[in-house]
Amino acid sequence: MAAMLGHNQYGKDQIRVVRVLRDSEPHTLVDYNVSVRLAGDFDAAHLEGDNSNVVPTDTAKNTVFARAVDDAVVTQPESFGLALARHFVDDIAPVAQARISLELYPWLRLTHGGAPHPHAFARSGVHVRTASVTYDGTATWVVSGVRDLTVLKTTDSAFEGFYTDRYTTLQPAADRILATSVTAQWWHARADRDWQQSFDSVLDALLDTFAGHHSAALQQTLWLMGEAALTADPDVNELRMTCPNAHHFLYDLERMGIDNPGLVFHADDRPYGMIEGAVRRDDAPDAGAAFDPGQGW
Secondary structure: OOOOOOOOOEEEEEEEEEEEEOOOOOOEEEEEEEEEEEEEOOHHHHHOOOOOOOOOHHHHHHHHHHHOOOHHHHOOHHHHHHHHHHHHHHHOOOEEEEEEEEEEEOEEEEEEOOEEEEEEEEEOOOOEEEEEEEEOOOOEEEEEEEEEEEEEEOOOEOEOOOOOOOOOOOOOEOOOOEEEEEEEEEEEOOOOOOHHHHHHHHHHHHHHHHHHOOEOOHHHHHHHHHHHHHHHOOOEEEEEEEEEEOEEEEOOOHHHOOOOOOOOEEEEOOOOOEEEEEEEOOOOOOOOOOOOOOOOO
């Protein structure tokens, strides 16, 4: 048997960068978690212990902080990722491909005396905005996204008519609570967008659709949310979603002689159903390196 070196990559994970924009009142800030992956001419480091082509991961970390000084790129995760990916590939010869993954944590401006405060904030837990930029010197793939978007509707949801066998104990539900924590990623056809406008339009479409339709299943909800996102932003090629089913079961109070007509529920955190799917335009090109499949991209 002979061993061969397959795909390899390396980088720096969980680079926490907070950038304050002080040029005008009120102050604003962006709060990032950035991860860098580099692939290229690094076989010798594995096979021979030759590090001459290896960019230290500490250098990658320093690069992220250094590029955060640039107001023109740092305010949007997509533009920040583009600047970093292009630097690593275009300016560092051994690097053939870079993938930059970013999380942007939202902060809300506080009020004081009934007015917005110019430099005081509270961390918002409503969601985390994400972005991923992949660049190989020729092609660029930009994927925006959101995670930890927890949504719930107290009615307008059912789950009936499902397949049954001898192991099925679940009872059909004509009216149930529907809750999930949405992770969504959408791939852009272009790399020169108004990123904030695009993010807002897709997020609004996702939330409006979740709220406004009667759900026959979380699968149907995923499809309708994805379809609405593509309608809201014509420059999105494909949207991929992961939606765990956050079950809420009616608690049995009859044992205590108490009626419970859909009032008190037990939020069950495990096990849970996991619904995943992609919605893409029928004329969209192959996604290529847009979405990160993990080791092996």
